[in-house]
Amino acid sequence: MTDERIITASEGHMLTNGEIYASSVRLGDWDSADNWHEVTKEEYEAKMAEMAEVEDAIY
Amino acid sequence: MDIAEKVLRQKKDFDDVYEAGKKAEYDAFWDGYLATPKKTGIGYCLFAGVGWNENTKIPYKIDFITNGYNMFIYSGNIPKTELAKIDFSKITTFFPVFNYSNIQHIPELDTRGVSSLGTVFAYVTSLISIDNIILRDDGSQTSLNLFNNNINLEEVRFAGIIGQNGFDIHWSTKLSADSLKSIINTLSTTTTGLTITLPKTAQANYEAVYGLSSWSTLTATRSNWTIAYA
Numbered sequence: 001m002t003d004e005r006i007i008t009a010s011e012g013h014m015l016t017n018g019e020i021y022a023s024s025v026r027l028g029d030w031d032s033a034d035n036w037h038e039v040t041k042e043e044y045e046a047k048m049a050e051m052a053e054v055e056d057a058i059y
Numbered sequence: 060m061d062i063a064e065k066v067l068r069q070k071k072d073f074d075d076v077y078e079a080g081k082k083a084e085y086d087a088f089w090d091g092y093l094a095t096p097k098k099t100g101i102g103y104c105l106f107a108g109v110g111w112n113e114n115t116k117i118p119y120k121i122d123f124i125t126n127g128y129n130m131f132i133y134s135g136n137i138p139k140t141e142l143a144k145i146d147f148s149k150i151t152t153f154f155p156v157f158n159y160s161n162i163q164h165i166p167e168l169d170t171r172g173v174s175s176l177g178t179v180f181a182y183v184t185s186l187i188s189i190d191n192i193i194l195r196d197d198g199s200q201t202s203l204n205l206f207n208n209n210i211n212l213e214e215v216r217f218a219g220i221i222g223q224n225g226f227d228i229h230w231s232t233k234l235s236a237d238s239l240k241s242i243i244n245t246l247s248t249t250t251t252g253l254t255i256t257l258p259k260t261a262q263a264n265y266e267a268v269y270g271l272s273s274w275s276t277l278t279a280t281r282s283n284w285t286i287a288y289a
Contacts, residue, residue, distance in 0.1 A: 015287075020227075020254055022287035026278060030251045031285040055181075055207070 007033050014044040021047070089118050100125035100149075109135045109161070122146035125172075127153055131160045136185065139164040148172055155181050167191040171219070176200055181207040188214035198222015198247045206231055214238050222247040227256040229289035234258060236268035239277075246281045254285040261288065 112135025
């Protein structure tokens with residue numbers, strides 16, 4: 001991707017805006033790189049496991 | 060009429076009565092099975108379980124369901140032609156509808172009666188195609204996380220507008236170029252502050268068909284959206 005409004009997580013990390021997790025992001029006109037920060041893959045996986053537990057309870 | 064003709068006539072009469080009896084039993088089963096949903100509109104677990112599968116034959120149009128909660132949970136692979144006999148347009152409550160089923164192909168779904176969609180296709184890992192998901196034209200529908208774990212989904216089309224946060228289809232790494240095009244073209248052009256989550260394979264899948272830079276060109280038409288790749 002060559003769009004300058006693209007931010008990419010560094011190796012071993014994911015980006016998050018607090019709600020959404022992504023390996024890269026194409027920022028919308030309204031968005032800013034300041035809204036996104038990196039978390040480690042371990043933190044990301046722990047969060048996904050937590051969310052999966054919630055889903056299991058629902059389904 | 061000689062004896063042989065009489066015997067054949069009697070056999071035909073017997074067969075006709077036998078078939079009429081079978082049909083009467085068949086109709087009685089379906090009329091009885093659908094009597095309560097017809098009265099209440101509740102489709103809860105109506106086709107739940109593997110007993111509903113490729114051999115399922117729905118006898119007539121089902122157009123009285125208003126609550127589709129768990130309607131196909133753990134079902135077998137009910138054919139698309141049979142699913143097409145169900146009118147989803149009167150449904151006002153979705154939440155999980157097809158969750159954990161083994162269905163592979165879903166016909167057009169008119170979701171305009173539903174304000175909050177929910178995890179409609181959650182954990183349908185067998186799902187390959189959805190002909191068309193009709194959304195409201197005003198982009199008002201919420202809970203757009205319909206595609207949890209649809210890891211084999213290749214084809215999906217949309218009509219209407221995606222106008223709220225929460226659309227996440229990142230599990231569907233096999234999405235075709237035309238499916239991706241349909242998703243992007245369904246995004247509202249007038250909202251701001253919203254984010255959509257797509258699979259990391261989106262650009263590669265799209266550009267394999269439409270060429271280099273085509274993905275940037277397409278997504279530039281929705282610069283009012285943040286696109287997250289997960």
